[in-house]
Amino acid sequence: MTMPSWEIWAVIVAIGAGTFLIRFSFLGLIGARKLPDWVLRHLRYTPVAVMPALVAPMVFWPEATGGAFDPPRVSAALATLAAGYLTRNMLVAIAAGAATLYGMLYLLA
């Protein structure tokens, strides 16, 4: 990356401070007041809303292949998703994805 060091630290400190404020919000400032239902309803989906959006372009247009569709990477992504969905276990999912990726890269090399 080409970011200067001061900017990297600005990012780290801002995310650190913001994350602390999110964690401290109710515990420290707002107290035991309840969040409105519609807010909770949206917050519940933040992880599954953000992470797939970050991943999808990396899966379909990986930088390592110059953006070309890459069967090993797409298969590895599908294997990770399937293993994680079926076993509900993050480590099994990572192992399945890594095994598929390296297996396919080896076979297609």
Added chain:
Amino acid sequence: MSTASVRSAYWTGVRHGAPFTLVIMPFGLLFGVVGSEAGLNLVEVMGFSVLVIAGAAQFTAVQLMVHEAPTLVVILTALVVNLRMAMYSASITPYLGAAPLWKRAIAAYFLVDQTYAVAHARYEARPEMPLSERLAYFFGAVSPVCPLWYAMTLVGALAGRQIPPEYALDFAVPITFLALVAPALRTAAHVAAAAVSVLLSLVFAFLPYSTGVLVAALGAMVVGARVEFWMERRA
């Protein structure tokens, strides 16, 4: 309440947090490796793990920084990933809200996915637990999880520079994210949100400065919430 029961609550917390070491070790290691491969120096990688102490947000930030997204977009997107923690904060407040401010501040810093999950489950199961034991239990659960996160980040950052490109580490981040998301696809609403997130991120990939991710995330949150609402009305 005795010091003995407080001490025993602490050790129960340690025991309940211990299984997470299996997740924290590879995840922390991976962040160290990915961070240093991305061009961060040792202090910067450690700065992330100590000041942010939230894996998914850290990976998100590094990923966007590699893609030269503007600073504000990097910060905003990483914080959106962490918005779920407002929910943790709200749901733990009835149990820890009576503690002194400085203890609540320290607890807030350590309120990560794993410590929240075990503490909330324990407090719900034992509503009679006094505050001192609740705090002891919480910091017990923190003990095997958070220091290990720093340590494994350090190991990963030190090792990262020695890993050659044919190991295809570019794909460590997508695999890790998918492994985090897949077990969370518990309901039709979660699946719908994830599907919309994928679709919108591909459709809006042309938007400058990686802002397509934010658009996709907001759209997916709304869809997840709507689907949940419909399912509840049908039920």
